[in-house]
Amino acid sequence: MTGTHFNYYQVCHRKLWLFANGINMEHTSDLVYEGKLIHEMSYPQRSERYEELEIDGIKLDYYDTRNKVIHEIKKSDKVEVAHEWQLKYYIYVLERNGIEGVTGILEYPTLRQTDKVELTNPDRERIREIEEDIGRIIKTENCPAVINAKICKLCSYYEFCYVSE
Numbered sequence: 001m002t003g004t005h006f007n008y009y010q011v012c013h014r015k016l017w018l019f020a021n022g023i024n025m026e027h028t029s030d031l032v033y034e035g036k037l038i039h040e041m042s043y044p045q046r047s048e049r050y051e052e053l054e055i056d057g058i059k060l061d062y063y064d065t066r067n068k069v070i071h072e073i074k075k076s077d078k079v080e081v082a083h084e085w086q087l088k089y090y091i092y093v094l095e096r097n098g099i100e101g102v103t104g105i106l107e108y109p110t111l112r113q114t115d116k117v118e119l120t121n122p123d124r125e126r127i128r129e130i131e132e133d134i135g136r137i138i139k140t141e142n143c144p145a146v147i148n149a150k151i152c153k154l155c156s157y158y159e160f161c162y163v164s165e
Ligand code: SF4
Pocket: 011, 012, 013, 014, 015, 145, 146, 147, 148, 149, 151, 152, 153, 155, 156, 157, 158, 161
């Protein structure tokens, strides 16, 4: 399971199902590249101080090892709750691998906004529940229904979900 699963779980179960079942409309590598570009333009000196870390299915682009802080860069704050859970999941995975005392910072350079993210006991409990729920959703045979939400217009699956020939 990856941070993207956690993110999409908050956004839309259909999106989660499509992603988990290999139907990809957006180029994840483009998004990663875009995030990195925003970071490097916004904080030109910082990239050298942070490390890339791949562990247990997740990949952190900017991990401050000395201070145990994960920096997660987002280009907007449209779906903040999903961003927050994605970051909480990263902290959870590090904990699960014996790295204690980690916190996270969500950064929105274009908005000049940062949010500190910490993992609480109720969050740990909730993450375990979400993991189970994600497993259940992605194994279902049928794709969940469209959600007809505002966010759909910004979703890479929009045409797939709503535009028929
Ligand atoms: S377009 Fe809407 S319904 Fe379809 S996957 Fe995206 S968020 Fe879900």
